[in-house]
Amino acid sequence: MYVCLATLPASAWQTPGPAVEEAPAATDLMEEDPFDAADLGEPMDDEGDASGADEPDEGEEQPEGDRAKGRVRRPLSRVRPLPIDMKLNRNLRIPPAPPFHMGREIAQTMHYTGAPWLVRESRQREEDCRMMLEALGVEPGQTVCDMGAGNGFYTLELARMVGPEGLVYAVDIQPEMLRMLSRRAAQEGLENIRLVLGSPIDPRLPVGEIDLVLCVDVYHEFSHPEAMLARIRESLSDDGKLVLVEFRGEDPAVPIKPLHKMTKAQVRSELEPAGFRVASEFDRLPWQHLLFFSAAPE
Numbered sequence: 001m002y003v004c005l006a007t008l009p010a011s012a013w014q015t016p017g018p019a020v021e022e023a024p025a026a027t028d029l030m031e032e033d034p035f036d037a038a039d040l041g042e043p044m045d046d047e048g049d050a051s052g053a054d055e056p057d058e059g060e061e062q063p064e065g066d067r068a069k070g071r072v073r074r075p076l077s078r079v080r081p082l083p084i085d086m087k088l089n090r091n092l093r094i095p096p097a098p099p100f101h102m103g104r105e106i107a108q109t110m111h112y113t114g115a116p117w118l119v120r121e122s123r124q125r126e127e128d129c130r131m132m133l134e135a136l137g138v139e140p141g142q143t144v145c146d147m148g149a150g151n152g153f154y155t156l157e158l159a160r161m162v163g164p165e166g167l168v169y170a171v172d173i174q175p176e177m178l179r180m181l182s183r184r185a186a187q188e189g190l191e192n193i194r195l196v197l198g199s200p201i202d203p204r205l206p207v208g209e210i211d212l213v214l215c216v217d218v219y220h221e222f223s224h225p226e227a228m229l230a231r232i233r234e235s236l237s238d239d240g241k242l243v244l245v246e247f248r249g250e251d252p253a254v255p256i257k258p259l260h261k262m263t264k265a266q267v268r269s270e271l272e273p274a275g276f277r278v279a280s281e282f283d284r285l286p287w288q289h290l291l292f293f294s295a296a297p298e
């Protein structure tokens with residue numbers, strides 16, 4: 001199923017290029033549909049109003065797992081959604097997106113109607129998300145960024161990991177993703193998250209402050225990778241790391257479409273000229289590469 005990104009509010013884009021005109025829903029990323037497409041959920045309104053579409057009933061049961069972990073999930077009608085910084089610089093001209101970057105075809109952005117796939121029950125079993133999070137080595141008090149946060153599958157966990165003294169910037173180019181995330185964060189009582197609407201060439205992060213920028217299944221979707229990498233590099237603190245998690249392109253057993261996978265060689269060949277060097281690699285995830293990059297000295 002292909003969904004046209006023309007459904008996005010025009011305000012989110014200045015000059016949409018080929019990479020954003022048509023976008024795959026999540027079911028198009030996998031070789032076999034992992035869930036019934038009827039489960040996609042309702043779209044959000046365009047006004048930044050975080051009440052509505054997927055609001056649970058007042059008396060909604062809290063999942064067993066959450067109760068066991070001591071997490072309190074509040075009914076949405078009783079919480080105030082976190083604010084979203086939507087102040088894009090409308091004067092910044094976004095060049096047309098090239099179809100290829102360094103010989104790699106750029107994948108289309110996953111449309112927000114595919115968001116339920118990001119929080120599917122099988123994700124832990126398939127991707128071992130817990131192991132990935134542990135491998136990050138995130139510490140309380142840190143400032144981290146979930147770049148291309150989607151509906152916040154990882155943002156909420158990162159917010160718990162950095163704790164009340166830390167901060168998570170959650171950046172995405174689709175306001176609808178951020179609205180879903182805003183509601184989910186508020187429902188779980190997490191306040192240490194700043195939601196930022198980015199543009200395809202600028203994630204609007206503070207300079208020199210981010211200890212870790214995490215991109216899970218995102219880098220291969222950047223329509224303007226060079227601009228994004230330059231801004232991310234500027235945002236890193238002295239020991240800051242950029243972490244890429246990408247489905248393994250070398251491994252035919254990973255049931256994801258080739259356009260949404262990357263080989264290690266591809267990742268390195270694109271990141272090194274952009275001023276990054278590999279700091280470490282973690283090779284134990286079932287489907288993905290986990291690569292840590294530092295900013296190389298100028």
Ligand SMILES: C[S@@+](CC[C@H](N)C(=O)[O-])C[C@H]1O[C@@H](n2cnc3c(N)ncnc32)[C@H](O)[C@@H]1O
Nearest residue numbers: 110118148149150153172173174200216217221
């Ligand atoms: C496949 S989803 C992954 C979401 C999330 N990282 C996760 O693993 O659950 C990719 C997300 O990246 C976002 N994205 C694509 N290009 C982006 C950019 N230049 N800046 C910020 N977000 C971007 C998309 O809007 C989409 O929400």
